[in-house]
Amino acid sequence: MQRMNRLVLAHVYTATVAVCLGAVFGVLQGLSRAGAIGVPVWFDYYRMLTAHGVLMALVFTTFFITGLSLFVTYRNIDRPGRKLAVGWFGWWLMLIGTVMAAVTILSGNATVLYTFYAPLKASPSFYLGATLLVLGTWVVAFEVFENVFYFRRTTPGTPIPLPVFMAACTFLMWIIATLGVVAEMLLLIPWSFGWTPGVNVMLTRMFFWYFGHPLVYFWIMGAYIIWYTILPTRYGGSIFSDGLSRLTFLMLLLLSTPVGIHHEFMEPGINSKWKLLHMVMTYGVAIPSFLTAFAIFASFEIAAIKKGRRGFVQTVASLPWNDPFFSACAYGMLLFILGGFGGMVNASYSMDALVHNTIWIVGHFHATVGGPAALTFIGATYWLIPRLTGRELWGKGVALWQTRLWFLGMLVMSLSMHYAGLLGAPRRTSEVAYASAAVAQSWEPSMILAAAGGVILFISICCFAAVAVGTLFKNEKTHDQLADFAQPEPGSDATPAALQHLFRWSVVALALAVLAYSGPFIELFHSNAYLAPGMRTW
Amino acid sequence: MHIHRYERWWMTFGLVILVLFATTIFVAAFADNINPPSGSQTIDPAKVSSTPPFDHPGLRRLPDGSYEAYYVAQVFQFSPAKLTIPAGSKVTFYVTSADVVHGFEIAQTDVNIMAIPGWVNDASHTFKKAGTYLLVCNEYCGIGHQNMFGTIEVK
Numbered sequence: 001m002q003r004m005n006r007l008v009l010a011h012v013y014t015a016t017v018a019v020c021l022g023a024v025f026g027v028l029q030g031l032s033r034a035g036a037i038g039v040p041v042w043f044d045y046y047r048m049l050t051a052h053g054v055l056m057a058l059v060f061t062t063f064f065i066t067g068l069s070l071f072v073t074y075r076n077i078d079r080p081g082r083k084l085a086v087g088w089f090g091w092w093l094m095l096i097g098t099v100m101a102a103v104t105i106l107s108g109n110a111t112v113l114y115t116f117y118a119p120l121k122a123s124p125s126f127y128l129g130a131t132l133l134v135l136g137t138w139v140v141a142f143e144v145f146e147n148v149f150y151f152r153r154t155t156p157g158t159p160i161p162l163p164v165f166m167a168a169c170t171f172l173m174w175i176i177a178t179l180g181v182v183a184e185m186l187l188l189i190p191w192s193f194g195w196t197p198g199v200n201v202m203l204t205r206m207f208f209w210y211f212g213h214p215l216v217y218f219w220i221m222g223a224y225i226i227w228y229t230i231l232p233t234r235y236g237g238s239i240f241s242d243g244l245s246r247l248t249f250l251m252l253l254l255l256s257t258p259v260g261i262h263h264e265f266m267e268p269g270i271n272s273k274w275k276l277l278h279m280v281m282t283y284g285v286a287i288p289s290f291l292t293a294f295a296i297f298a299s300f301e302i303a304a305i306k307k308g309r310r311g312f313v314q315t316v317a318s319l320p321w322n323d324p325f326f327s328a329c330a331y332g333m334l335l336f337i338l339g340g341f342g343g344m345v346n347a348s349y350s351m352d353a354l355v356h357n358t359i360w361i362v363g364h365f366h367a368t369v370g371g372p373a374a375l376t377f378i379g380a381t382y383w384l385i386p387r388l389t390g391r392e393l394w395g396k397g398v399a400l401w402q403t404r405l406w407f408l409g410m411l412v413m414s415l416s417m418h419y420a421g422l423l424g425a426p427r428r429t430s431e432v433a434y435a436s437a438a439v440a441q442s443w444e445p446s447m448i449l450a451a452a453g454g455v456i457l458f459i460s461i462c463c464f465a466a467v468a469v470g471t472l473f474k475n476e477k478t479h480d481q482l483a484d485f486a487q488p489e490p491g492s493d494a495t496p497a498a499l500q501h502l503f504r505w506s507v508v509a510l511a512l513a514v515l516a517y518s519g520p521f522i523e524l525f526h527s528n529a530y531l532a533p534g535m536r537t538w
Numbered sequence: 539m540h541i542h543r544y545e546r547w548w549m550t551f552g553l554v555i556l557v558l559f560a561t562t563i564f565v566a567a568f569a570d571n572i573n574p575p576s577g578s579q580t581i582d583p584a585k586v587s588s589t590p591p592f593d594h595p596g597l598r599r600l601p602d603g604s605y606e607a608y609y610v611a612q613v614f615q616f617s618p619a620k621l622t623i624p625a626g627s628k629v630t631f632y633v634t635s636a637d638v639v640h641g642f643e644i645a646q647t648d649v650n651i652m653a654i655p656g657w658v659n660d661a662s663h664t665f666k667k668a669g670t671y672l673l674v675c676n677e678y679c680g681i682g683h684q685n686m687f688g689t690i691e692v693k
Contacts, residue, residue: 046678113678116640119655121678201639201654243539268577268652268657275574276567283556290552294545349563353648353661357641357676421621424645426676428686437672437689439645493540512576528580530656537638537680 001481004074005388007087011067012384014095015060016468019374022055023461030413030454033431034447041414045430046111046538053114054105057215057369058133059098062433064377065222066090066140069171070224071384072163073147086146090139097132100125113428113532115212116188118204121534122195131185134178139172148502158498162242163229163485169249170221171215172377172506173256176513180210180260191534198531202269202524209260210517216365217285217372221249226380227296227329232486234326234383237303242488244494247387248288248295250499254509255285258516265352269527275349275521281516282347289340291438296333302489324399328379331407335414342418352454357428359450360421367414375406378464385471394470395463402463405456413453420446444457574663575651576634582655586610586636597621597629604628611640613651616673622691625668632660641676644690652677656669665692 024047031037032045070087095101103125104110112123116130148160148168162166185205190196228245232238239245261278264270304315342364346352355361382399386392393399425432425443432447434440566572578585586592591608595617598606607629610617635653642651642659646647649663665671675686 046681046683049678111681117677119638201656205654241539241541244541244545264652265574266650266659268575268579268654270576270660271578272573272576274565275576276564279563280560284562286556287549287552290549291545294548297592298542298545309691335613344559348559350566350574351563353574353650357643424643424672424674426641426643428676429674431684433684434672434674434687437687438670439672484553496539499539527578530580530582530584532583532638532655535637 003084006513007084008071009388009482010091011063012381015063016062016381018055018063020461020465022060023458025052027458030451034451036451047108050111050113051105054101057114057283059374061219062137066137067219068222069167072167073144076161076164077147077151079150079504086139086143090136090143092286093139094133094136097129097136100129118188118201119340119534120340121192121536124189127185127189127192133180138175141175144168144171159495162245163225165247165502166225168502169253170218173253174218176510177211177214177257180207183207198533199478200529201532202529205264206520209263212263213260214256216368217252219369220453221252223372223376224292226376229485231329232299233484234323235303235415237299239486239488240298242492243499244291244295246495246499250290250505251288253505254341254512255281257513259285259486261538262347265349269524270520271523277516279347324396324403325379325383327400328375328403331403332372332375335367335410339367341373342367355421357426358421359417359425359427362427363414363417363421366410370410372459377449387481389481390475390477390481391471392478394474395467397465398463402460405460409453409456409460413450415447416449577657577659579658580656581634581658583636586634592634599643607631607635610636611642613680614637614686616688619688622693623665625692626666628662628664630660630662632658634658638679639677640655643674643676645672645674668692
C-alpha cells in the first residue's frame, strides 16, 4: 500500500506544483491586461501566457488524472506483489517531458501558446518535451489496462469495478485522441530541426483539434470519475445507476473525438458540410453530460430522502457544504452549468462567428476546465492527501474558504470575459487599447473585473498551496487511510453485458473518429496546399 | 436495465432542445445561406505580394454596386490599414496571410475570419450603420500581436 501511495502522491503533487505555478502566471496576465500593473521590461506577456496554458491545461490536469486513475485502479484491484516499475516509468517520462517543455518556454524559445499553431516555430525541445509528456501518459494507460486484464484473468465473469472501468474508458478515449497530437508532432519535430522545408498548416491544425477537443473531455471524465464513484461517500449517497454510469462513459469514449472541427468553423480549407457534421456530433456529446447531471442530482436526492428530508431546499441543506471536498465538487458543478451552455453557443456553427477567438472563449473554458475540472481535482486532492500520507489534512477551514473563493473568483472572471467577448474583445492579446478606439474602450471595465476575479482566484490558490504544503509538515496521524468508493443501491438491476465490453467499444470509437475525419482529410490532401516554412515572430 | 421515468423525461427534454438548436442552425444554413467562412482557394504564401489581386490590396466596386475588399495580414499589420466604404454597402472580404496565422475580426459585426498562410478565406457583411469600425487580429501572431489592427470607415 505504502509503495503505491508514493507513486500516486508523486502524480498528485506534480499536479499541485503545476497549478500553483500556472496561477502565478495567470494573475500577472490578468493584471497586466487590465493595465492595473505597469509592465516591467522582463515581463513577457505571451511567454507567461504560454506557460500558463501549458501548465494548467496540459500538465496539471494530466498529472492529476493519471494519479487519480492509478489510485482507483490500485485501490479497487487487489494484486499481491504488484510491481510498480511501469507506473514509475510513466511518471518519470511525463516529468522529463514537462521539464523540457517548461524550460524551453521560460527561456523564451517556445512563445507559441499552448496550441503551438504552425507556422510559429518553437525550438525542438518544446515539441520533444510535449511528446514525452504524452508518451508518459500512454505508459500509465498501459498500467491501468494491464491491471484490468489481470482482474479479468483472475475473476472471470465479474464486472470490472466501476471506478476502474471509468479510468480505463478515459484512457482508451485519451489514446485515440492523442494519436492526433503525436501525428502532428511527427510533422513538427523534423520541421523544427530544419530537416523538412515546411509544414502543411491546415493539416497540423486538423491534427491538433482532433486531439484538442477530446482533451477537454479527458478533464471532464476525470471529474466525472470523482463525482460518480467517490463523492457520494461524502453525503452518504450511492451510485444512482451502475449501468447508466457505464453508458455515460462509453458515450464519452465514442463521441469525444469526432467533434474537433467545431474549433475550426472559421477556417478555410474545410468544407462547410464537415463543419455541420462536427456540430451535430458535438451536440451528441452533450447527452452524457445531461445523463450525468441527472445521475448526480438523483444521488443527492436519494441520500436526502434516506435522511428523511424532502424537496429541493431540504435536499440542498442536507448536503455537507462544510466538507472542502464536497464543496469544491458542488461549486465545480455549478460552474459547469455556465460552461456547458456557453459551449453550446461555441459549437453552433454559424453562431460561433460572434464569439470565435474573442475573450468569450476564454471565459468559457475557464468555466469548464477551471471550474468542474480544476475545482474537483483540488477538492479531491484534499481527500486524497490524508489517504496517501496517513496525515490529517492541515487547515480544513482554509481549504473550505479556498473552494468558496475559487467559485466566486471564477464566476466574476468568467462572466466578465463572456460579456467582453460579446462586445468583441479579442482573446490572447497583451492589451486591448487599440489606439483608444471607442469600441475598445467599452472592453476595459470588463478587463478590470476579470483581473479582480483573477486576484480572488490567486488568493484561493495560495490557500490551496498552504494546505497542500502544511499537511506534509503535520504529523498528526489519521485513522482513516482506507478509501471507500460509492456502491449502487442494494438490489439494483444487473448491468447489461453490452455495457461491459470496454475494449470492443473502443474499436467503434476509433471507427467513428476515422469516419468523421476521413472526408476533411481526403479533401485537404487533394487541395493544392502550400507548405509554410515557419518563423519566429516573438 | 431499468431507466427511471423521470430520467426518460429528462432525456427527452435534452434531446428535444438539441434537435431544436440543430434545426435552427440548419434552416439558417440552407434557407438563409448563413455559413461560416470556408474559403477553398489556395495561394503561395511566399508570393502573396506579387499574386493578383493581393498585389494591390484594397477595395473594388462590382457592377452590381457591392464591393470586394482584398486584405493581406502579416506581422503585425493589415493591408490596407484603413478602408472607407459608403453606408449600406455589402462588402465581401477576401483575406490571406503572408506569414503566420492571423485573425480578421471586425468588432461588433459577424465578420470573423481565420487568415491562414496558403489559403484565401472570405466573409460578407452589409454595413448598415455609419461609423468607425475596428478591425483586430484575434489570433496570436507574435510579439506585436496587440498592435495589429485597422479601421473601417463607413460613411
